[in-house]
Amino acid sequence: DIQMTQSPSSLSASVGDRVTITCRASQSISSYLNWYQQKQGKAPKLLIYAASSLQSGVPSRFSGSGSGTDFTLTISSLQPEDFATYYCQQSYSTLYTFGQGTKLEIK
Amino acid sequence: EVQLLESGGGLVQPGGSLRLSCAASGFTFSSSAMNWVRQAPGKGLEWVSAISAGGGTTYYADSLKGQFTISRDNSKNTLYLQMNSLRAEDTAVYYCAKVSSGIYRPPIDYWGQGTLVTVSS
Numbered sequence A: 001d002i003q004m005t006q007s008p009s010s011l012s013a014s015v016g017d018r019v020t021i022t023c024r025a026s027q028s029i030s031s032y033l034n035w036y037q038q039k040q041g042k043a044p045k046l047l048i049y050a051a052s053s054l055q056s057g058v059p060s061r062f063s064g065s066g067s068g069t070d071f072t073l074t075i076s077s078l079q080p081e082d083f084a085t086y087y088c089q090q091s092y093s094t095l096y097t098f099g100q101g102t103k104l105e106i107k
Numbered sequence B: 001e002v003q004l005l006e007s008g009g010g011l012v013q014p015g016g017s018l019r020l021s022c023a024a025s026g027f028t029f030s031s032s033a034m035n036w037v038r039q040a041p042g043k044g045l046e047w048v049s050a051i052s053a054g055g056g057t058t059y060y061a062d063s064l065k066g067q068f069t070i071s072r073d074n075s076k077n078t079l080y081l082q083m084n085s086l087r088a089e090d091t092a093v094y095y096c097a098k099v100s101s102g103i104y105r106p107p108i109d110y111w112g113q114g115t116l117v118t119v120s121s
Helices: none
Strands: A004-007 A010-013 A019-025 A033-036 A045-049 A062-067 A070-075 A083-090 A102-106 B003-008 B010-012 B018-025 B033-038 B043-051 B058-060 B069-074 B078-083 B094-100 B108-111 B116-121
Touching: A004 A083, A004 B058, A010 A019, A010 B043, A019 A033, A019 A083, A019 A102, A033 A062, A045 A062, A045 B010, A045 B108, A083 B043, B003 B094, B018 B033, B018 B094, B018 B116, B033 B069, B033 B108, B043 B069, B043 B078, B058 B069
Parallel strands: A010 A102, B010 B116
Antiparallel strands: A004 A019, A019 A070, A033 A045, A033 A083, A062 A070, A083 A102, B003 B018, B018 B078, B033 B043, B033 B094, B043 B058, B069 B078, B094 B108, B094 B116
């Protein structure tokens, strides 16, 4: 299986900050990397697919980059509603795998 | 509007079985591959299984192969997950999830609200 490793596991930041979350794959996955946001008690929501494509309806302050094994999710200016847990996921293999998550908390 | 409504969760004893269902609406179910993803309490997301649009091809996480069976009934717009030999470690919220259409190696674009499975004596 392809292993996905996110860093950091948790992050404290303030409204207005620029934040970057990293995801690394155990082998090359080309650009088949997706990012999800999950709020407490809710289902995940797709933010970014194919490494850098913004899902319809997602604010433009979210962006993604990377290819091969290293990827990043950037939030350009944190808003109060962005405090949540973020997961990366590879869809290169039909056996999908997720990163362990990054919990973004208010400083 | 895409809707995925899971049912069938509950309390089951270790070694027992349970069948989850997911009723789909708002999209062409028979054209969409589907997945199950689970989340243990306080833990991250774990992909469980996938099934092709026609139901002829199935995939499982290595740790679950032989224990769970995914299936679908396209005439009823319903996805299933048969879970056998359940253990405490299978306690989780189970999400039904639809993959995006028209994208190669697609992401999951819609999720159900989840159904809680608790394995305990």
